[in-house]
């Protein structure tokens with residue numbers, strides 16, 4: 001296990017986090033939630049930047065408070081809204097990375113910067129959002145980390161930049177024994193990359209599912225009030241009143257497809273599942 005949070009609690013005056021999650025070797029785990037759901041609080045707790053009130057966090061098999069400087073070399077981090085000083089250039093951050101990480105692969109880093117057309121001698125503050133995001137990610141993947149902790153690494157990026165970021169992450173995962181925890185409020189980013197997804201809402205994990213299962217077995221039934229009354233509700237997770245009747249979220253789409261051939265059953269994108277899990281009512 002690369003990362004495990006067990007019942008981690010953190011209370012602020014207006015918000016409280018309660019979170020358990022795992023990142024296994026060979027897995028990309030996604031954390032999806034709206035603004036303010038608690039994603040950054042999860043990352044900061046892992047990195048000891050905020051102190052949880054209770055619970056247990058283990059990183060690379062150790063309690064996160066016992067992580068040494070050497071262990072940290074095995075972790076690559078991109079935090080929302082942070083990065084290198086804007087007054088430095090890529091050329092100037094290379095010696096910094098070299099001194100921080102014994103396994104920093106300067107050749108790979110330089111080549112990749114070139115590939116992504118990141119200028120070597122321009123101040124980072126003059127970079128676009130996409131350029132800065134790529135630089136932060138390249139710095140996180142070029143020192144032989146086993147675990148990447150990426151808080152909203154694709155925020156503010158256009159489709160092309162997002163795709164190249166996902167490419168970097170897929171390549172990172174080609175080496176055995178690695179894993180990623182990545183957060184986003186854009187579920188389509190995570191859908192194609194992640195093996196499993198955790199959905200967080202108002203500080204609570206409302207759903208954890210393998211991405212394949214989510215896409216294959218979850219579905220949205222749209223039924224009239226009359227049909228809703230007759231519906232077998234055993235496999236419904238959430239229900240929402242609509243002008244036409246009810247929207248129902250199921251994790252047994254096949255059952256309803258087979259038994260209610262007339263019903264309108266949609267595939268249910270990750271976004272719709274999140275909306276239903278957060279806005280729908282439990283059965």
Ligand SMILES: Nc1ncnc2c1ncn2[C@@H]1O[C@H](COP(=O)(O)OP(=O)(O)OP(=O)(O)O)[C@@H](O)[C@H]1O
Pocket residue numbers: 012013014015033034035036037038039040041042080185
């Ligand atoms: N230091 C703090 N003191 C009090 N409340 C805080 C503090 N830090 C975060 N919060 C609150 O915790 C909640 C979750 O914040 P967090 O930054 O974890 O959300 P997020 O999911 O990362 O959101 P976003 O997508 O907007 O970055 C918010 O309501 C925020 O106001």
